[in-house]
Amino acid sequence: MIDTLLLGNFVFLTLKNAVPLILATTGEVIAERSGVINLGVEGSMILGSLVGVAVTLISGNFIIGFIAGGFAGLFLALLHGLVAVVLGANQIVSGIAITMAGLGLTSLLGRGYVGKSLYGLRPTPLYPYEIPAPDEVKPLITAIIKHDVIVYVSILIPIMVALLLFRTKLGISIRACGESPVIAESLGVNVTLIRFLSVSLGGFLYGLGGAYLSLGIVGTWVDNITAGIGWIAVGLVAFSMWMPIRVLPSSYLMAALISMSYILQGKIGVSSYFLSMIPYISTVVILTLINVERFRVKIGAPNALGKPYVREERLG
Amino acid sequence: MGVNQTTFFMKPHGDENNYILSVTGVSKFFGSITALRGVDLNIRVGEIHALLGENGAGKTTLVNILYGLYRPDAGSIKVFGNEVRINSPKDAISYGIVLVQQHPMLIDKMTVSENLSIGLRSLGYLKSPNSVKEVIKEYSIRYGISVDPDITVSNLSFSERQEVELVRALMLNAQLLMLDEPTTMLTSYERKKLFSVLRKLKDEGKSVLLITHKVMEATEISDWITVLRKGEVTASRPTNKYTLDELVKLVVSDAGVFNGVRSVKFDYNVVKSQSPEVLSIKDLIVVNDVGGVAVRGFSLAVKSGEIIGIAGVSGNGQKELSEAIAGLRKVVDGRIVICGQDLTNKGPKDRVKAGLAYIPEERLKYGVVGDMSVAENYILKSYGQYSGFGLINMRKVIEDVNESIESFNIITRGPLEKVKALSGGNIQKLIVARELRSNPKVILAHNPTLGLDLRSAALVRELFLKAKADGAGILLISEDLDEVITLSDKIAVMYKGSITYEINKNEASRDVLERAMLGLLNV
Known part of the structure; x- marks a missing residue:
């Protein structure tokens, strides 16, 4: 027999835990589609997380805090855009530096916020009432219905990004920059601008994801709150084959793994450390599989991914 | 760009200066190498103009200047008699000058209509690329080109890709179409098809600049031929004012060597x-x-x-x-x-x-390492014979490379120049020299x-x-x-x-x- 309460709990957690992953992964898809790999996801997320808590406390409105978190993520991504896109520095180095900066900065600035209560300020379920349903299915239905607005909006984001990338001229320009900046430039596309824009948009989404983590999931600020979620998002981009729509199933799968590790803690005689390794181990497995040559040809990574583009006088 | 583009195209055809493009005294230097010196080029409205010259004669450099990819060190460019500065392909396109490059500028993974939407100004930023499909079909019918807007470019043959490029040029409202060595990879049937499209364009009053190293091709289709040799114009007159022998002599910088070979x-x-x-x-x-x-x-x-x-x-x-x-x-x-x-x-x-010696088709991808020097590329396969105690004897390498540079007539600034700065023909000579020496x-x-x-x-x-x-x-x-x-x-x-x-x-x-x-x- 399946324990319906446990199952309901699991589904509820999975839907919630998927939100930061969906937002951050979708953001990274945009950046990588334009040819820029941004390893600053973790840094942008954690800054968004802290700023989200701080602004919510000041303004008294979680929506304002959530959006502010997005802008905090965007701020760090702008640095990446400046260094890696405009100045053409190594994208990997710049991204890691930004993650380090985000982690350090939040440790320092977040001291006063650790454990501060957001009582009455956290996102509340859209439908706060009792759900009339038979006892067998009630926990499951509750788990799906009783979420705040952001959980449902986050499902729309990848769909909107898919439309942007595949159904608009701006999206085609973004993809052209990711496939061949030389061709894009010769056709009159401002590669630097488009890449900068994509990185910024990505950063905004990382920040939103981070803000939801503190506001919606944890409910307060703690040091190192992201604990690797940003890195998982980077891995999920490849797992989603750079397709925004596929970000949804892959994020839910990963969120399910994470939620399972919470739920199984204390239920079975396995160390909690081992369980919290699940997401990272699965990221490694996914990345290994995906980097097997035969798969890689088929999954379609952007050709110019990670290659800086600086307009040259002599093109060779 | 202070000049309104519409006024450009409304000049009466009977104008004495009926040049769509007029280049005067253009020079370009790359370091100590002179790529172009005092080049003049005048292209009339409704003319097919051939720019004829060997590899390394400066044809591509000139075209890159006209397309805003390089900036000239001296000289002026006029479009319909108005002096212009072309700083980017965008500028060139706004003057009606469009380049169809030797290697089609298309992204393999995208469909034809997506490719043709890139950088298309008439398409709003958030508008769907579907709207270009109709335009593609219209041009296809008008010029007898068969292009399916929904097909992915990787499935197209070279000549089909070139046709897509032509459609793009037309969509950009090209008044002067520049084609860089367009027939290199075409069969004779495909070439005839291309030429018939070019003639149709000419009949519609558009101008064509055909960049080629093939003498026969220039005489076959052009109204006017300008010959470029070692960065200088050696002749420019109507095609029927040349004899074939004369043309060959004008093109080849060292006719004796050529005849010898x-x-x-x-x-x-x-x-x-x-x-x-x-x-x-x-x-x-x-x-x-x-x-x-x-x-x-x-x-x-x-x-x-x-x-x-x-x-x-x-x-x-x-x-x-x-x-x-x-x-x-x-x-x-x-x-x-x-x-x-x-x-x-x-x-x-x-x-x-x-x-086995392998001379690959994609020279830059499989044949050489562009960022390494001529000498380093030369010994890529045989560095073993130049090393002692694990160190490479560069002096010996450079001696040998210099010998090959001379005997294969490779035009380069020297053994230490990066290979990507060489022209395609010279890279190929380097590869052949390397492959055959063993x-x-x-x-x-x-x-x-x-x-x-x-x-x-x-x-x-x-x-x-x-x-x-x-x-x-x-x-x-x-x-x-x-x-x-x-x-x-x-x-x-x-x-x-x-x-x-x-x-x-x-x-x-x-x-x-x-x-x-x-x-x-x-x-």
Whole structure:
């Protein structure tokens, strides 16, 4: 027999835990589609997380805090855009530096916020009432219905990004920059601008994801709150084959793994450390599989991914 | 851009200065190298103008200046008599000047309509690319081009890609269409088709600048020819005011050398039947990047001292075949034997050891490392013989490289120049020099003279004949049918992944071969 309460709990957690992953992964898809790999996801997320808590406390409105978190993520991504896109520095180095900066900065600035209560300020379920349903299915239905607005909006984001990338001229320009900046430039596309824009948009989404983590999931600020979620998002981009729509199933799968590790803690005689390794181990497995040559040809990574583009006088 | 673009096109045609484009005294220097010196070029409305010159004569540099990719160091550019500054392709396009580059500027993974939406100003930023489909169809019908807007570019042949480029130029409202070596990879049928489109454009009052190194081509289609040699204009007059001999002399900077190469009597020794097989391919099956069967049941043997030519239209499995032989692509089934060793699934290094030299089609991708110097590229395969105690003796390397630079007539600033700064023809000469110096037993050459001027091509061909006389077996895969016919002892036609037609050199007929290449032959 399946324990319906446990199952309901699991589904509820999975839907919630998927939100930061969906937002951050979708953001990274945009950046990588334009040819820029941004390893600053973790840094942008954690800054968004802290700023989200701080602004919510000041303004008294979680929506304002959530959006502010997005802008905090965007701020760090702008640095990446400046260094890696405009100045053409190594994208990997710049991204890691930004993650380090985000982690350090939040440790320092977040001291006063650790454990501060957001009582009455956290996102509340859209439908706060009792759900009339038979006892067998009630926990499951509750788990799906009783979420705040952001959980449902986050499902729309990848769909909107898919439309942007595949159904608009701006999206085609973004993809052209990711496939061949030389061709894009010769056709009159401002590669630097488009890449900068994509990185910024990505950063905004990382920040939103981070803000939801503190506001919606944890409910307060703690040091190192992201604990690797940003890195998982980077891995999920490849797992989603750079397709925004596929970000949804892959994020839910990963969120399910994470939620399972919470739920199984204390239920079975396995160390909690081992369980919290699940997401990272699965990221490694996914990345290994995906980097097997035969798969890689088929999954379609952007050709110019990670290659800086600086307009040259002599093109060779 | 202070000048409104519409006023440009409304100038009356009877204007005395009826030049759509007028270039005066343009010079361009790359460091100490003079690429262009005081070049004048005048293109009239409704004219097909040929810019004729060898590789390295400065044609591409001039075109890049006109397209805003380089900035001239001196001189002026006028569009309809108004002086303009062209700082980017965007500027050029706004003046109605559009370049169709030698390698189609298309993104393989995108569809035709997506490709044609990139940078299209008339399309709003958030508007769907679907709206360009109608326009594509309209132009296709008008100019007799067949372009399917929904097909992914990777499925198109070279000439189809070029047609897509032409449609793009028209969509950008091109008044002056510049084509950089457009016929290099076309069959004669495809070339005729292209020329008929160009004539149609001319009839509509558009101008065409055809950049070419082929004398015959320039005389065939153009109204006016400007000859460029070593960065300077040597002649510019109506096409019918030239004689062919005169043109050749004007184009080739050192006519004596050219004649010397050309007059070499090729020695077509009949290959002795007991010559050993150096390369044998049996029932080879190879798949392409997307998993389709590209080479199906291909069998062939090359003997020492013979050249076997494989003719065919690009995209019939030649790329996959040559990569499989070179060890760059996995073989699904079949065998590859080089000098008696079965190397079917061995890597490139073992094949080199067995005596294989590979002259790849994609020079910059597989032939050289662009960011390394001429000298470093030269010893990529043989650095072992220059090292002592693990260190490379650069002095010895540079001596040898200088010798090759001279004997192969490679135009470069020196052995330490980065290879990517060389022109395509000179890179190819460098690769051939490197590959042939080890006295290989088997030479695999894929489009070895593609994009090379007459003299460089003749030099490369002569080197092949020399290698052949020294006992090498050569497999020549080429889209240039004339080259295959001239060089090969035996000719095979590759169509859809296998050999559909085989013939000895002296029995070959060009007409039959061309039909076989297009799959029109009932075997």
